[in-house]
Amino acid sequence: MHKTFDPQAIEQAHYERWEQAGYFAAGKGDNGFCIVIPPPNVTGTLHMGHAFQDTIMDTLTRYHRMRGVPTLWQPGTDHAGIATQMVVERQLNADGKTRHDLGRDAFVERVWQWKESSGGKISRQMRRLGASVDWSRDRFTMDEGLSEVVRDVFIQLYDEGLIYRGKRLVNWDPVLRTALSDLEVLSEDEAGHLWHFRYPLADGSQHLTVATTRPETMLGDTAVAVHPEDERYQHLIGQTVLLPIVDREIPIVADEYVDPEFGTGCVKITPAHDFNDYEIGQRHNLEMINVLTDDARINDDMPEAYRGLDRFDARAQIVEAFESLGLLDRVEDHTLKVPRGDRSGSVVEPYLTDQWYVKVGPLAEPAIQAVADGRIRFVPENWSKTYFNWMHNLEDWCISRQLWWGHRIPAWYDESGNIFVGSDETAVREQHNIDASIPLRQDDDVLDTWFSSALWPFSTLGWPDQTEAMASYYPTSVLVTGFDIIFFWVARMIMMGMKFAGDVPFREVYIHGLIRDQDGQKMSKSKGNVLDPIDLIDGIDLESLVEKRTTGLMQPHLAPRIEKATRRQFPEGIPEFGTDALRFTFASLATTGRDVRFDLGRIEGYRNFCNKLWNASRFALQATEDTNLDSVPENYEPSLPERWIRSRLNELIGEVERQFARYRLDLAAQAMYEFTWHEYCDWFVELAKTTLYDDQATDGAKAGMARTLLDVLDALLRVLHPLTPFITEEISLQLAERLGLGRETLCTADWPAAGQADPQAESHMLWLQGIVGGIRQIRGEMDIAPGKAVPVLLSESTADDEARATELRPLLMRLANLESLEFVQDPPTACAVALHGNLRVSVPMAGLIDVAKERERLQKQRDKTAADLARTEGKLGNQNFVERAPEAVVVEEQRRAEEHRSALARLDAQIQELAAMAD
RNA sequence: GGGCGAUUAGCUCAGGGGUAGAGCGCCACGUUGACAUCGUGGAGGUCGGUGGUUCGAAACCACCAUCGCCCACCA
Numbered sequence: 001m002h003k004t005f006d007p008q009a010i011e012q013a014h015y016e017r018w019e020q021a022g023y024f025a026a027g028k029g030d031n032g033f034c035i036v037i038p039p040p041n042v043t044g045t046l047h048m049g050h051a052f053q054d055t056i057m058d059t060l061t062r063y064h065r066m067r068g069v070p071t072l073w074q075p076g077t078d079h080a081g082i083a084t085q086m087v088v089e090r091q092l093n094a095d096g097k098t099r100h101d102l103g104r105d106a107f108v109e110r111v112w113q114w115k116e117s118s119g120g121k122i123s124r125q126m127r128r129l130g131a132s133v134d135w136s137r138d139r140f141t142m143d144e145g146l147s148e149v150v151r152d153v154f155i156q157l158y159d160e161g162l163i164y165r166g167k168r169l170v171n172w173d174p175v176l177r178t179a180l181s182d183l184e185v186l187s188e189d190e191a192g193h194l195w196h197f198r199y200p201l202a203d204g205s206q207h208l209t210v211a212t213t214r215p216e217t218m219l220g221d222t223a224v225a226v227h228p229e230d231e232r233y234q235h236l237i238g239q240t241v242l243l244p245i246v247d248r249e250i251p252i253v254a255d256e257y258v259d260p261e262f263g264t265g266c267v268k269i270t271p272a273h274d275f276n277d278y279e280i281g282q283r284h285n286l287e288m289i290n291v292l293t294d295d296a297r298i299n300d301d302m303p304e305a306y307r308g309l310d311r312f313d314a315r316a317q318i319v320e321a322f323e324s325l326g327l328l329d330r331v332e333d334h335t336l337k338v339p340r341g342d343r344s345g346s347v348v349e350p351y352l353t354d355q356w357y358v359k360v361g362p363l364a365e366p367a368i369q370a371v372a373d374g375r376i377r378f379v380p381e382n383w384s385k386t387y388f389n390w391m392h393n394l395e396d397w398c399i400s401r402q403l404w405w406g407h408r409i410p411a412w413y414d415e416s417g418n419i420f421v422g423s424d425e426t427a428v429r430e431q432h433n434i435d436a437s438i439p440l441r442q443d444d445d446v447l448d449t450w451f452s453s454a455l456w457p458f459s460t461l462g463w464p465d466q467t468e469a470m471a472s473y474y475p476t477s478v479l480v481t482g483f484d485i486i487f488f489w490v491a492r493m494i495m496m497g498m499k500f501a502g503d504v505p506f507r508e509v510y511i512h513g514l515i516r517d518q519d520g521q522k523m524s525k526s527k528g529n530v531l532d533p534i535d536l537i538d539g540i541d542l543e544s545l546v547e548k549r550t551t552g553l554m555q556p557h558l559a560p561r562i563e564k565a566t567r568r569q570f571p572e573g574i575p576e577f578g579t580d581a582l583r584f585t586f587a588s589l590a591t592t593g594r595d596v597r598f599d600l601g602r603i604e605g606y607r608n609f610c611n612k613l614w615n616a617s618r619f620a621l622q623a624t625e626d627t628n629l630d631s632v633p634e635n636y637e638p639s640l641p642e643r644w645i646r647s648r649l650n651e652l653i654g655e656v657e658r659q660f661a662r663y664r665l666d667l668a669a670q671a672m673y674e675f676t677w678h679e680y681c682d683w684f685v686e687l688a689k690t691t692l693y694d695d696q697a698t699d700g701a702k703a704g705m706a707r708t709l710l711d712v713l714d715a716l717l718r719v720l721h722p723l724t725p726f727i728t729e730e731i732s733l734q735l736a737e738r739l740g741l742g743r744e745t746l747c748t749a750d751w752p753a754a755g756q757a758d759p760q761a762e763s764h765m766l767w768l769q770g771i772v773g774g775i776r777q778i779r780g781e782m783d784i785a786p787g788k789a790v791p792v793l794l795s796e797s798t799a800d801d802e803a804r805a806t807e808l809r810p811l812l813m814r815l816a817n818l819e820s821l822e823f824v825q826d827p828p829t830a831c832a833v834a835l836h837g838n839l840r841v842s843v844p845m846a847g848l849i850d851v852a853k854e855r856e857r858l859q860k861q862r863d864k865t866a867a868d869l870a871r872t873e874g875k876l877g878n879q880n881f882v883e884r885a886p887e888a889v890v891v892e893e894q895r896r897a898e899e900h901r902s903a904l905a906r907l908d909a910q911i912q913e914l915a916a917m918a919d
Numbered sequence: 920g921g922g923c924g925a926u927u928a929g930c931u932c933a934g935g936g937g938u939a940g941a942g943c944g945c946c947a948c949g950u951u952g953a954c955a956u957c958g959u960g961g962a963g964g965u966c967g968g969u970g971g972u973u974c975g976a977a978a979c980c981a982c983c984a985u986c987g988c989c990c991a992c993c994a
Contacts, residue, residue: 004956187991194994211994225994259993267994276992336994382923389922389990483989518931520987588942591933593924595987599931601943608956619953666933670941685953693952779948780960786949817951868938875937880974889937889975896938 001621001734005614007578008538010730015127023747024132026469027070034072034473035061036457036506037133038481038489042077042140043084043118046125048515048523048598049482051533055586056512056665057480058131062722063660064477065132066751072473074460075133077122079115079142081449082176082343085405088114104404111405128534130579130725132747137469139460141452142407149459150407150452151423153500158411158421162359163399165411165419169278170398172351173341174296174311178402179355180341181448182395183488185348187337196264196329197322199224202240202249208233209329211263213336214273215322216315219246219302220289223269225280228254230265244327245318246303253284272352290352311349356400356409356445363495364391370494370504379510379663380593383483390487397492399448406446413441454492457505470501479506482514510663513595520597526555528562531574536603539576542567574600580724581607587665587723588673609673610727613720616681617731620713621738623692624706629739632707633700640768640808641687642708643761648679649712653754656719665723672720680716683769684709690814710739715752767801767836768808768815774834774841775816781857782832782849789819793827793842801839829913833858835903855914862907869900 002009018024026032035057040050057073065071088111089099099107119140126133139146157163170179195215198207208224221243226233237254257280258267271281272288281288293299298306298314306314322328339348368391370376371384378384400409412420412428415438422428425440434440452459457476461469475497481490490509497505516522517529524530528549535545546566550559584606589596638646652675659668691697691705714735717728729746736743743749775792784790792812794805802823805812812821831842832854845851875881875893882890 001953003954005954213994257992257994262993264994269994274992274994276994279992337992386923386989393990487990514988589932594932595924597931599943602931604956605942608954611956612954615954615957617953622953670933674941681953682958689952776959777961781947783948783960786959787951871938875975878974882974884974885937893937 001618026072029070032070032472033064034476036074039078041080059722076139081406175344175346190338194332194334198327199241209264210268217270220291222286227258230260358397367494400445409443411443454496458501478508542573587669590665627706631703644765645684647758791820872897
C-alpha cells in the first residue's frame with residue numbers, strides 16, 4: 001500500500017467494476033427500500049446541491065442494501081421545459097436565428113439533439129460521486145413510457161373534470177411569451193413610483209385622484225373604486241368619471257377591498273391587468289379591456305398614439321400626457337413588489353388568455369390528510385407546517401405553457417372550437433366519431449414540467465402496469481429534497497400519487513438545507529462563488545478555476561471582481577480531496593433544518609481522516625503480514641484491549657444505526673470519525689503494538705491480536721462504506737483476501753451486527769486511559785521529551801488498582817513510555833504527581849522536573865479543584881437541593897465533594913512539601 | 920401582515936434540566952518501526968438580552984434584540 005491515500009488511483013476503476021457487476025440493480029422482494037431521485041435537468045451539470053443530496057441518498061441506499069433489504073435507488077432526468085428550451089434558443093440566437101425560423105418540428109428536433117449530446121454529463125458526474133443508482137432503470141421524463149403516463153393522467157383528470165380549460169388572468173412572461181404558474185413568479189421589492197392622476201367626473205364638477213404604480217394600464221380602466229364607508233367619496237358612488245386620453249365613461253364603484261388609508265383612497269380598476277382588479281371586476285360586472293399584446297406592447301385596440309409601444313415607453317408617454325393635460329397631481333417615490341418570471345427575469349404581466357388548469361381542491365384534501373395522520377412524515381417535522389399552510393391556500397394550477405419543448409397537451413380542436421381530449425388524433429376521432437374529412441388541430445401548448453415530475457415516483461416504477469417494481473417499492477421509502485421545491489414538487493407528487501397510484505408516494509420526506517459558500521452566500525454564477533463538486537474531488541489549478549468562474553457570465557463586467565476574489569481565496573487553486581472526503585464532509589454538515597456553509601477547512605480535515613484510515617489499515621495489514629491468523633488457539637481469551645475495542649465497535653454500530661434511522665448523518669459521521677481516529681487509531685493500534693511487537697508474546701496471543709485488529713477493521717470498513725465507498729472498498733478487497741473472506745465487494749457485504757457491550761473492559765480501559773493521561777500530562781507540561789522514558793511510582797492504591805496495574809503493566813509501560821513502574825508505600829517528595837481517584841501517580845524529579853514549574857502546575861490544579869469543590873459544597877449546602885433533587889443526584893454530588901476534598905488535601909500537602917523542599 | 924429558523928470557543932457547527940463539546944485555527948514540545956494529510960500536551964466560552972418556571976436553566980416558558988428564509992392582493 002502507498003504511504004498516502006490516493007483517491008484518483010482507485011475511484012473510477014471501482015465504480016466501473018460495481019456498475020458492470022450489477023451491484024446496484026434493484027433487489028427483488030417485498031418491503032423494499034426505495035428512493036427516487038429528484039430528476040436533475042437532463043442537460044444540466046452537477047452542482048453542490050446535487051452532490052450533497054446525492055451523498056445523502058447514496059448513503060441511505062448503500063446502508064439499506066448492506067442490511068439485506070431489497071433496495072432501489074431510481075435514477076432519471078427531467079426535460080426541464082423552459083430551462084432547456086431557453087438554452088437551445090440562446091444557441092440559435094448566437095447564430096442570428098430564432099426558434100420561429102426553424103419551425104416547431106425542427107426546433108424540437110434540435111432540442112433532442114442537444115439532449116443527446118449533452119445529456120450524459122450529469123450521469124457521468126453522478127458516477128464520480130459513487131452514486132449507487134440502478135442505471136439499467138434510468139428514465140427520462142420525455143421518454144416514450146413516461147410520456148404515455150402523462151397523457152393517461154391528463155385524460156383521466158380531464159374526464160373527471162379535474163382538468164379544465166379557461167380564460168382567466170394568468171401570470172404572463174412577455175419575454176418567453178408563455179403563461180407561468182404562481183410558483184414561477186418571484187416578487188421582490190423594487191424602487192418605483194406612485195403616480196397620482198386626476199380623473200375628472202363625467203359631469204365636469206370636480207375630479208378624483210387615483211394612485212397607480214403602473215400608469216400604462218389606465219388605458220384599460222373600467223372603473224374607479226372607493227371604500228363603501230369612506231365619507232369623502234360616498235356621495236360619488238354610482239357616478240361616473242371620464243377616463244382621460246381614452247375618453248371612456250367609467251363608473252365609481254364601492255368595494256371593501258379599497259383601503260381608505262392608502263394613497264387617496266381611490267383606486268383605478270383594470271380588470272384585465274391586475275389580479276385584484278379582476279376580482280373587483282367580477283363582483284361589479286365590469287368590462288375587461290386588454291391593452292397589451294403578448295410581448296407587452298400596447299395593442300391595436302388602444303388609442304393610436306400608443307399602439308405598438310413597449311409597456312415602459314407607453315408608461316412614460318402616458319405620464320407625460322397626464323402632465324400636459326394638467327391631470328398629474330404628483331409623483332411619489334414608492335417601493336413595490338415587482339413580479340418577475342423566475343427564468344427570464346422579465347416583469348410578469350397579469351394577462352387574459354386561455355389556459356389549462358388542474359382543479360386542485362379535490363386532490364389536495366387527501367394529500368393534506370396523509371400528512372396530518374402521519375402516513376407521510378416530514379423530517380424535520382416543522383416543514384409539515386409549511387406544507388399545510390400552502391395546501392390550505394391552493395389556487396388552481398395553470399399547467400399549460402406556450403413552449404415547444406415538453407409534453408404536448410393531448411387535446412384537439414375542430415373548427416368550431418370544440419375540445420376533444422385523447423391519447424392521439426386517431427383515438428380522438430374514434431372515440432368521438434369524427435370523420436377523417438373534418439380537420440382537427442392539436443393544442444399548441446405543452447405541459448408545465450412539474451406535471452410530469454408530479455408523476456415521477458410511480459411513472460418510473462412502471463405504473464400503470466402492475467410491475468414488480470411497483471409491488472416492491474411503491475410507496476417509496478423516503479424523498480430527499482430541498483425545501484425550495486416542497487410546493488413545486490413534493491405537494492404535487494403527494495396529490496398525484498394518492499390519486500393515481502392509490503397510496504402516498506413516499507413515507508418520509510427528508511428536507512435538507514441549502515449549500516452556501518463559506519460566507520453564507522448562495523452560490524451563483526453571477527456571484528462567482530460557485531464550487532464544482534468535481535473540482536473538489538480532482539482538484540483544480542488557480543488559472544483554470546478563474547477561467548471557469550469568469551467565462552459565460554451573464555454580466556461580463558463582474559469578471560474582474562470575481563477573478564480578484566477567487567485569486568484571494570484560492571491562491572493555490574483547490575487541491576485534490578477525493579470523493580470520499582467530499583461525501584464525508586457533506587454528511588458531517590447534514591444537520592437538520594439549517595443551511596450549510598461549505599467550508600474548505602472541513603473537507604481538508606476529512607481528507608486527512610481518509611488518510612488516517614488508510615494508514616491504520618496499512619499498519620494492520622503490514623504488522624500482521626507474517627502472522628498465521630488460523631493459529632488462534634481454540635480457548636483463546638481476548639486481551640483487555642481486544643475486548644474493549646469490540647465493545648466500542650458494538651457501540652459504534654448501534655449509534656450509527658440509530659442516527660441513520662433519524663437521518664442524522666452528521667452524528668453518524670461524527671461517531672465514525674471518533675471511533676476510527678480516537679479509539680481504533682489512537683488507542684487500539686497502539687495497544688496492539690504491545691503484543692505484536694513483543695518478542696515474549698506467544699504466537700497464540702499474537703495471532704489473536706492480529707485477528708482482532710483485522711476483524712475490527714473489517715467491521716469498521718463496512719460501517720464506513722455507505723459514507724466513503726471508495727476507500728473502504730479498496731482497503732476491504734485487500735483485507736478480505738487476507739482474512740480469506742472470498743468477498744468481491746463491500747457494496748453488497750453484510751452490515752455488521754452489533755454485539756454486546758463489555759462494561760468491565762470499558763471500565764478497565766478508562767482506568768488505563770486515566771493513568772496514561774495523567775503521566776502524559778506531566779510529560780507535556782514539564783516538557784519532558786516524548787522519547788525520554790520516565791520512572792513511575794504508584795501509591796495509595798487499592799487492591800483493584802494493583803490488580804489492574806499488574807495486568808495492564810506492559811500497556812502502561814508502552815503507552816506512557818515508562819522506564820519503570822513500581823508500587824511504593826511512601827513516594828519521595830520530589831515528584832511530579834497525578835491523582836487518579838485515590839491512586840497517586842508519581843514521577844520522580846531527579847533531572848526531569850523543575851520544582852517551581854511543578855508547584856505552579858499543581859497550584860493550577862488545586863485552584864480548579866477548589867473551585868469545583870466550592871460549587872459542589874454550595875449545592876449540598878442548599879437545603880432545597882438536598883430535599884428536592886432526586887436522591888441519585890444528591891449522592892453523586894456528595895461523592896464528587898468527597899473526591900474533591902481528598903484531592904484538594906493531597907494537592908495542598910504536595911505543594912507544601914515542594915515548597916519546603918525549595919527552601 | 921402572517922409563519923419558520925438562527926444566535927454556544929477566533930472560525931464552522933453539534934448538544935441539551937444536574938461540572939460546557941467536536942473539527943479547524945492557535946501555543947508548546949516532538950525525525951518513537953501506519954500516518955508530519957502525524958503524535959502528545961495546552962490555552963480559549965458568565966451558551967444574544969431581560970424576566971419567569973425549577974432545589975437547579977445554556978437547555979423549558981414569555982418578552983425583547985439582531986440576522987436570515989418562506990408565504991400574503993395594498994393600488
